[in-house]
Amino acid sequence: MFDRDLYLATQRQRVESALDGWLPAEADEPTLLHRAMRYAVFTGGKRLRPILSMAAAAACGAKEERGLRCGCAVEVLHTYTLIHDDLPCMDDDSERRGQPTVHIAFGESTAVLAGDALQALAFEWLTMVTELSRWSVADLVRELAVAAGSHGVVGGQVADLDLGTAAPTADQIAFIHLHKTADLFRAALRMGAMAANATPEQVEALTRYAVQLGLAFQITDDLLDAPIAGSAPTEATCLSIYTPAEARQRVTQLIADAHNALMGMDNSGVRPLAAIADFIPLRGH
Amino acid sequence: MFDRDLYLATQRQRVESALDGWLPAEADEPTLLHRAMRYAVFTGGKRLRPILSMAAAAACGAKEERGLRCGCAVEVLHTYTLIHDDLPCMDDDSERRGQPTVHIAFGESTAVLAGDALQALAFEWLTMVTELSRWSVADLVRELAVAAGSHGVVGGQVADLDLGTAAPTADQIAFIHLHKTADLFRAALRMGAMAANATPEQVEALTRYAVQLGLAFQITDDLLDAPIAGSAPTEATCLSIYTPAEARQRVTQLIADAHNALMGMDNSGVRPLAAIADFIPLRGH
Helix, strand or coil: CCCHHHHHHHHHHHHHHHHHHHCCCCCCCCHHHHHHHHHHHCCCCCCHHHHHHHHHHHHCCCCHHHHHHHHHHHHHHHHHHHHHHHCCCCCCCCEECCEECHHHHHCHHHHHHHHHHHHHHHHHHHCCCCCCCCCCHHHHHHHHHHHHCCCCHHHHHHHHHCCCCCCCCHHHHHHHHHHHHHHHHHHHHHHHHHHCCCCHHHHHHHHHHHHHHHHHHHHHHHHHHCCCCCCCCCCCCHHHCCCHHHHHHHHHHHHHHHHHHHCCCCCCCCHHHHHHHHHHHHCCC | CCCHHHHHHHHHHHHHHHHHHHCCCCCCCCHHHHHHHHHHHCCCCCCHHHHHHHHHHHHCCCCHHHHHHHHHHHHHHHHHHHHHHHCCCCCCCCEECCEECHHHHHCHHHHHHHHHHHHHHHHHHHCCCCCCCCCCHHHHHHHHHHHHCCCCHHHHHHHHHCCCCCCCCHHHHHHHHHHHHHHHHHHHHHHHHHHCCCCHHHHHHHHHHHHHHHHHHHHHHHHHHCCCCCCCCCCCCHHHCCCHHHHHHHHHHHHHHHHHHHCCCCCCCCHHHHHHHHHHHHCCC
8 A cells, every 4th residue: 555645755855855965055155145045945845846756767667866856956946936936026925835935034136046046056956967878967957948948937927927917818827837837847757757767658658647737736726725815816827717616627637637647657666656646636735 | 360359240240140040039929028038138248258168169179169059058147147137126227238127128027037037048058069078068057057056156146235335355356256257257168168078178278267367357347337427336346445557457467367378278279269368458348
């Protein structure tokens, strides 16, 4: 019997230790910047993206540790996007997970720069992935750079901010969910597989899994955001085009598709990925 | 006889064409973001960093084109740092080279995001450097990531903003000049050499040249900024620790040291680098 909660807790602890060991120390100059970077990274996230990278490596028959470094790269890149999204000129959020956001705690200029430095750090970490045979560091860097850039996460955020006050169309919602959320899930899974020297077929299967999972994750997020009175509106919530019941049905379908994507891969190796897929509709914030 | 002005004009035109061909088209979605990215990149810069990458490749016996892609990566990374430095929460500049800064022309959120996307693009471009034998894309990415990160450009900017109103010490000025300016010169020269499959000795010589040149460049910048009445104060000008005459003497010494660093390399190959060194104290804004 696979114990999903124990698995997620164990993997999360592994990620926390790795991030703590790999991030620049607070005592390193410039100390204010490094404190801000660490503050942003250690805010109680579930570490789903690095856990997915490790699970992808395991699903391809390698040790899960092979996915840890690129998974942590995705995590610090994701962290930088949250810091910048929270800025006064963006969503202007003063709290994240019950804590002051980085610009509230450290000032706006330090928040911008901590984000900038975390993006650079993500790419630096990818150069530390070793023992690659079928894929190269260049493949990993391209994967993350495209997911992070103007056709990826940043493009999704621009489209989100660009919505204005008119009700978004289904196409706009799909574009934003795909790029703001699914692109980094995709990079996390694909890079974990590449770091495990996966076959192109394995990478392809995990890509399909990743996109379904990312979209399901974002819809679940929208459902979680919806009923909280007084919370900031989610800019591009799918609940402007679906009823909650329709949204839940869509999640169910996406999770089924994610499971289908794993068919044909080795059964025992994909068990964590299957368990994570089932966890997505159940998760809290 | 080496015609420096013709050389610089020709190389600059090559860089402009490459950037124009490689940057995402304005018509690409999201168009606002891509227009902002192009606006920021095409503001009449001298393209010194990519010219240095090409000159480094030539100095190592390769075709100068081999340094073009990584040089352009440094250029768009440099551009992103200028966009973010100009933001209201940083230096709050409304003009750069006589044009409205990106946040004035496109709004603050688009400026932050255009900078973020240009950083990602810089790393994507490094993955397109081919025909490497002695060095790898991983070496290039590490080089740029370290130069760009919390121990490089971003660290220098934090130290600069951190100066406050007290007169800076010589150590503080040296730290800021080294990281805000010299680190990207260093990356431009080293990556151009690596892309040309340079020997470690060649890379080492060009590293010494780069640091002297970068420091001379920044002191010249401080001298150029000084006499303009009503201009914004340079945060960490070396003129708070040197007289103008001392600063000019320091530039002369640094340029001599840069020439010395080139000794032992092939004579005809380093001619452009020698000419660029002599150009630094003469240049305008």
